[in-house]
Amino acid sequence: xxxxxxxxxxxxxxxxxxxxxxxxxxxxxxxxxxxxxxxxxxxxxxxxxxxxxxxxxxxxxxxxxxxxxxxxxxxxxxxxxxxxxxxxxxxxxxxxxxxxxxxxxxxxxxxxxxxxxxxxxxxxxxxxxxxxxxxxxxxxxxxxxxxxxxxxxxxxxxxxxxxxxxxxxxxxxxxxxxxxxxxxxxxxxxxxxxxxxxxxxxxxxxxxxxxxxxxxxxxxxxxxxxxxxxxxxxxxxxxxxxxxxxxxxxxxxxxxxxxxxxxxxxxxxxxxxxxxxxxxxxxxxxxxxxxxxxxxxxxxxxxxxxxxxxxxxxxxxxxxxxxxxxxxxxxxxxxxxxxxxxxxxxxxxxxxx
Numbered sequence: 001x002x003x004x005x006x007x008x009x010x011x012x013x014x015x016x017x018x019x020x021x022x023x024x025x026x027x028x029x030x031x032x033x034x035x036x037x038x039x040x041x042x043x044x045x046x047x048x049x050x051x052x053x054x055x056x057x058x059x060x061x062x063x064x065x066x067x068x069x070x071x072x073x074x075x076x077x078x079x080x081x082x083x084x085x086x087x088x089x090x091x092x093x094x095x096x097x098x099x100x101x102x103x104x105x106x107x108x109x110x111x112x113x114x115x116x117x118x119x120x121x122x123x124x125x126x127x128x129x130x131x132x133x134x135x136x137x138x139x140x141x142x143x144x145x146x147x148x149x150x151x152x153x154x155x156x157x158x159x160x161x162x163x164x165x166x167x168x169x170x171x172x173x174x175x176x177x178x179x180x181x182x183x184x185x186x187x188x189x190x191x192x193x194x195x196x197x198x199x200x201x202x203x204x205x206x207x208x209x210x211x212x213x214x215x216x217x218x219x220x221x222x223x224x225x226x227x228x229x230x231x232x233x234x235x236x237x238x239x240x241x242x243x244x245x246x247x248x249x250x251x252x253x254x255x256x257x258x259x260x261x262x263x264x265x266x267x268x269x270x271x272x273x274x275x276x277x278x279x280x281x282x283x284x285x286x287x288x289x290x291x292x293x294x295x296x297x298x299x300x301x302x303x304x305x306x307x308x309x310x311x312x313x314x315x316x317x318x319x320x321x322x323x324x325x326x327x328x329x330x331x332x333x334x335x336x337x338x339x340x341x342x343x344x345x346x347x348x349x350x351x352x353x
Contacts, residue, residue, distance in 0.1 A: 002293065002327040002328070002329050003293065003295035003327070004290075004295065004324060004325070004326055004327050005243075005286065005289060005290065005294055005295065005296070005297070005298050005324045005325070006038070006039065006077070006295065006296065006297045006298070007038065007039065007245075007297050007298035007299065007320050007321070007324055008036065008037050008038060008039070008245075008298060008299075008300060008316065008317045008319075008320035008321050008324075009037060009038065009039030009040060009041060009077040009297045009298060009299035009300065009320075010032050010035075010037045010039070010040055010041070010299060010300045010302075010313065010316065010317070011040075011041040011043075011080065011244065011299050011300065011301045011302075012028055012032075012040055012041065012042060012043060012046075012049060013041075013043040013046070013080065013082075014301070014302050014303060014309060015028065015302070015309055015313060016028065016043070016046050016048060016049060018048075023048050024048060024049070025042075025048075025049045025050065025065065025068055025069075026068050028040070028049065029068055029069050029071070029072040029074050030072055032072070032074065032313075033072035033073055033074055035313055035314055035317045036317035036318060036321065037074065037300075037317050038073065038074060038075065039074060039075045039076065039077040039297050039299070040069065040074055040075075040076060040077060041076075041077045041078050041079075041080055041137060041297075041299050042076060042078075042079050042080065043080045043082070043083075044079050044080060044081050044084070044120070044124055044127070045081070045083045045084060045101070050065070050079075052079075052120065052123050052124060052127060053123060055123075055126075055127035055130065055131070056122075056123035056124070056126040056127045056130075057126070058130075059130050062127065062130040062131045065131070066131065066132075076131055076133060077242075077296075077297035077299050078128075078133060078135050078136055078137045078185070078242055078297070078299075079124055079127060079128055079131070079133065079136055079137070080136075080137040080138065081120055081121055081124045081136070081137070081138045082137065082138055082139045082187065083101040083139075084101070084117045084120035084121060084124075084138070085117070085121065085138035085139040085140065085141060085186075086098060086101060086117075086139045086141050086142075086192075087101055087102055087113055087114060087116070087117035087141065088114060088117045088118060088121065088140070088141040088169050088170065088173070089114075089140065089141030089142055089143050089165070089166050089169055089193070090110065090113070090114070090141060090142070090143075091142060091143050091144075091145060091146050092110070093146050094142075094146075095110055099113070102116060102117070103116055114169075117141075118169070118172075118173060121138070121173045121176075122173065122176050124136055124138075125173075125176045125177045125179075125180045125182055125184075126180060128177075128180065128182045129180035129181060129182060133182060134181065134182060134183060135182065135183045135185050135214070135241045135242050135296060136177065136182050136183065136184050136185060137185050137187060137216050137242050138184060138185070138186060138187070138216075139186065139187055139189060139192050140166065140170070140186045140192045140193055140194040140203065141166070141169075141192065141193070142191060142192050142193040143162040143165060143166055143193060144158070144159050144162035144163065144166075144193050145191060145192070145193055145195075147159070147162075159202075162193065163193065163202050163203060163206055164206060166193055166203060166206075167203060167206030167207045170203075170207060170213075171207050171208075171210070174207060174210045174212050174213055175210075177212045178210070178211065178212045182212070183212050183214045183241040183242075184212050184213060184214065185214045185215055185216040185240075185241040185242040186200070186213070186214070186215060186216060187216040187218055187221075187242075187244065188200060188215055188216070188217070188218070188221065188222075189218065189221050190221060190224065190225065195221075195225070196222075196225060196227055197227075197232060197235055197236060200215065200236070200239075204239075213239075214239050214240065214241035214242075215236055215239045215240045215241060215242075216241070216242040216243070216244060217232070217233070217236075217240045217242070217243050217244070218243075218244035218246055218301065219232075219246070219248075219280050219282075219285060220244075220246040220247060220248035220272055220278070220280060220303075221248075223248040223249065223250050223270065223278070223279060223280060224248055224250060224258070224270035224271075225258065226250065226258060229280070229285070230281065230284050230285065230288060233285065233288040233289065233292065234288070237288070237289070237292035237294065238292075240289070240294060240296075241296060242296055242297065242299070243289065243294070243296060243297065243298050243299060244299055244300075244301040245275060245282070245298050245299060245300050245301070245316070245319075245320055245323075246272060246275075246280075246300070246301045246302070246303060247272070247273045247274060247275050247276065247277060247278030247279075247280045247282075247304075248270065248271065248272050248273060248278045248279065248280060249270070249271060249273055249277075249278040249279045250269060250270040250279065251269055251270075252269045253269060256268070256269045257269055258270065264305075265305040266305040266306070271305050272303040272304055272305065273304050273305070273306065273307070274302065274304040274306075274307040274311070274312035274315065274316070275300065275312070275315060275316045275319040275320070276315065276319055277304070277306070277307065282319075282323050283323065286298075286323040286324065286325055287325065290325040290327050298320050298323075298324060300312075300313070300316040300317070300320060302316065
């Protein structure tokens with residue numbers, strides 16, 4: 001029997017808050033289960049929901065977390081270190097903007113902040129293993145991103161040096177995840193040096209095609225880049241280890257296109273939408289993933305410039321459930337099988353005349 005995509009799951013990061021039920025894992029678990037979700041992706045930086053340091057060192061704590069979720073019929077899809085992963089590599093132009101992602105004691109100290117981020121990833125590898133997880137979600141960070149557009153002309157070797165350094169920083173982390181049997185799935189995302197297939201390949205080559213350097217596939221970011229997000233699956237299906245189900249739309253005008261004119265999200269040509277409200281062809285995506293045997297989770301990531309998060313979460317569970325394909329292990333024309341053998345095949349081909 002072929003495995004199915006698991007889900008629906010929901011990424012808790014955008015919904016967590018200081019009010020009940022969003023200020024505790026138990027509260028969010030009950031909320032998510034009531035909406036029809038069967039899995040949750042947990043942001044490891046949110047102490048209201050999860051203690052990463054304790055999870056890295058305590059199997060008892062990990063069992064407690066799993067028990068809280070199991071009480072509501074939920075599983076953990078993946079842990080997320082998106083914010084910490086971002087800090088593994090930060091160009092100085094973004095020091096101030098990203099400093100808030102770090103622990104207070106390392107803010108304003110780029111080297112200490114990077115070392116802290118690496119330790120966070122190493123803890124996430126240990127925690128994932130203790131939780132029985134096989135995939136982890138993160139960002140790559142970025143050194144070359146400010147030089148995305150080649151004006152002024154990039155000096156020879158600039159991008160290569162950036163990717164050499166990025167790989168150097170991540171290789172020990174990838175090895176740690178490998179030691180714990182967990183895939184590290186980079187969300188391919190603008191703002192990261194790994195933002196499309198070509199940049200991912202540049203990184204992959206430099207980490208020796210590391211078996212744990214996999215992909216978190218999110219088609220919304222490809223809509224905004226005008227990248228063919230369906231054929232992306234054909235190219236990289238063997239590396240896709242996680243899946244964010246997020247919608248988006250791109251409506252260029254005579255005034256703005258891909259770059260968005262420095263406008264707020266609601267006024268951009270490319271913007272994120274709740275599931276079903278955008279342009280992403282999810283039927284094709286779920287079909288492709290099923291075709292290639294993806295058996296990981298389909299996880300809602302809600303980011304919409306128009307609809308409320310409550311409505312987006314409520315509609316998202318049914319949307320994902322309706323798109324998951326129960327994969328068949330039979331051929332539709334098995335009823336017409338003739339039961340021929342090699343001798344019959346040769347006769348049909350006229351080879352024994």
